[in-house]
Structures are given as structure tokens and as C-alpha cells.
Amino acid sequence: KSTVDKIAAGEVIERPASVVKELVENAIDAGANAVTVEIKEGGISFIRITDNGEGIPADQVPLAFLRHATSKIKKVEDLLSVASLGFRGEALSSIAAVCQVELITKTAGSITGCRYIIEGGQEKSQEEIGAPEGTTFLVRNLFFNTPARKKFLKSPMTEAGYISDIMERMALSHPEVSFKFINNNQTRLHTSGNTNLKDIIYGIYGRDIAGNLIEIKDFGSGGPVELKGFIGKPVISRGNRNYENYFINGRYIKSKIISKAIEDAYKTFMMQHKYPFTALHFTIDGSYLDVNVHPTKMELRFANNEEMYRFVYEAVKAGLTHREL
Numbered sequence: 001k002s003t004v005d006k007i008a009a010g011e012v013i014e015r016p017a018s019v020v021k022e023l024v025e026n027a028i029d030a031g032a033n034a035v036t037v038e039i040k041e042g043g044i045s046f047i048r049i050t051d052n053g054e055g056i057p058a059d060q061v062p063l064a065f066l067r068h069a070t071s072k073i074k075k076v077e078d079l080l081s082v083a084s085l086g087f088r089g090e091a092l093s094s095i096a097a098v099c100q101v102e103l104i105t106k107t108a109g110s111i112t113g114c115r116y117i118i119e120g121g122q123e124k125s126q127e128e129i130g131a132p133e134g135t136t137f138l139v140r141n142l143f144f145n146t147p148a149r150k151k152f153l154k155s156p157m158t159e160a161g162y163i164s165d166i167m168e169r170m171a172l173s174h175p176e177v178s179f180k181f182i183n184n185n186q187t188r189l190h191t192s193g194n195t196n197l198k199d200i201i202y203g204i205y206g207r208d209i210a211g212n213l214i215e216i217k218d219f220g221s222g223g224p225v226e227l228k229g230f231i232g233k234p235v236i237s238r239g240n241r242n243y244e245n246y247f248i249n250g251r252y253i254k255s256k257i258i259s260k261a262i263e264d265a266y267k268t269f270m271m272q273h274k275y276p277f278t279a280l281h282f283t284i285d286g287s288y289l290d291v292n293v294h295p296t297k298m299e300l301r302f303a304n305n306e307e308m309y310r311f312v313y314e315a316v317k318a319g320l321t322h323r324e325l
């Protein structure tokens, strides 16, 4: 593959966790309700992701690895009104440019599956194969052809930690999907896909946190912004923002406005100056969001920052003061 492709790949794929994030998002977009992620050596030498989604038709497999090949939305403006997480059509081409990829996939309508191998952007083989419905990606030896970039990776333990963070966020953002994460043959996370967010919080953070939550139930229901989920009682606050999780339309994001509104409410009503635990799901009308797409990340802005701040502040206040929700 050309240098241009390798550079472009570098923008999307920084480390094993980027591969996992992109492939898990694809699995969710494919309608999977069970996704298994297995890694070895922090994902540097081995990542296997199996889903039970719709699969890729054999004749479209090579196309999916072309740059800007996407079967999803066509317009950036549609980005948030539709549910799909992918939008650039860059992930597979970027991953294939810097790894050794083996793909096994089968759609419901096809009798046989397809096995496809592509390494460093070079197609190696495509054959018919028996396979269950869904898709498995085997991604080996990240940056095998760009040793200079491989040097910037951290230790396998640290890289595995980044992947674990991604898996936890995926589980929290999609309670309806069963996720399994296996690191060096040990199961690290397993959610049932039973849609109960509290159970997932328990599985990830344990009893101390799951036992000290305040539920926010359908705040703003019927309006352009709806909020539900959990906020932590002050006893489980922390010295950093690591426990502040919130998701907009199923996507993990960071927002200064949202964080500030949450923290200000805790300060005012709990006299608490540390950072709270939150796991909040926002459903926001596309017209209420402003999207800015970079090569690697999507930056969200709100049509009206002040209104958004107010909304979040009031929701958290209601939770903390046990007013009607």
C-alpha cells in the first residue's frame, strides 16, 4: 500500500484500542447482539472480534476494504439522526494497511461464508468457507510494516488497559448487546445484553458503586433532549473525571458543557468538589446538535450551549434533591 494510505491509517489507527473500537462499532452497526473481543499481548499481536450481526456479502468484502467505502450514511448532516456509529468508511482500509487481517463472514441469505485475507493493504486470498452467520475479524501484528510506529506503543499491559476501557464504555453505551472481553485467555468482562444498565454498572464497577446510585428516569421526556441513567451518591466521588460516563445517541463523548453542569450541580446541592460517578444516556434530536468531523474524531456541539447546560444541571439537581423526576 502507498505511503499515503499508511499516513491516513495512522490518523485513524493509533493503537490496538483504536482497532477494537472501530471493529466493535462495526459489529454494533451490523445489528449484532453478541460481540466477543479476544486479545493477546495487549492486542499488539492478536485481536479477534466475533459478532452475530448481518455479515458482509462475499462480493462486497473486497470493496469494504477500500478507502471511503461505506454502506452507511452518505451525508455528514445525517450523522446523528441515524443510529450507525461508523460514517467515514475508513476503518477497514486503515486497519488492513497496518495489520495482517483475516475476515470470515456470512450473511443470512448465503449458504456459504467467505474467508478473506489482506495484509499491509495487499489482498492475499478470498475463498468460500463454512461459517456461522455473522463476522469474525482476526487482526494480527499491528504496525508489522511500520516499525517506527510500533515503537510508540506502550507495554502490552497498558495497551490492554486501553482496550478494557473501550469495552467498558461499549457495554455501558449499549446495554442491549452482550459483550465478552477476553485478555490472555481470561474473561475480563461479560455482560448479558439484558438492557439493564444497573447490572452492567455492577459488573464493571462492583457493589460499592452499584449500591450507591441515584436513578435519573426519562428526564425531559418528549422534548428534544431526553436523559436517563444513573448518577452516584457523593460517597463514591473521585479525584478525577474517570467515572464520568455519558453517551449521546449511543456514542461515548466528552463535553465540557455537560461535565461542568454535572459538577456544578454537585457543588451547589451536595457541597461536593470532587468528581461524581455518572452513567447517563442522552437521546438528542439531530437538529439540536452541531457536528464537526475530524479525520479521527467527531466533535459534538450543541445548538444552544446554555440550554444544554441548564437541562443537565436541572436533571442532576432533580436527582440529588429527590424532586419528582
Ligand code: ADP
Pocket: 022, 026, 027, 030, 051, 053, 054, 055, 056, 064, 065, 069, 070, 071, 072, 085, 086, 087, 088, 089, 090, 091, 092, 093, 135
Ligand atoms: P464505516 O463503518 O464507516 O461504514 P468501515 O471501514 O468501518 O466503514 O467498514 C466498511 C464497511 O464494511 C461497512 O460500511 C459495512 O458495510 C462493512 N462492515 C464492516 N464490519 C462489518 C461487520 N462486523 N458486519 C457487517 N458489515 C461490516
Ligand code: MG
Pocket: 022, 025, 026, 085, 086, 087, 089, 091
Ligand atoms: Mg466503521
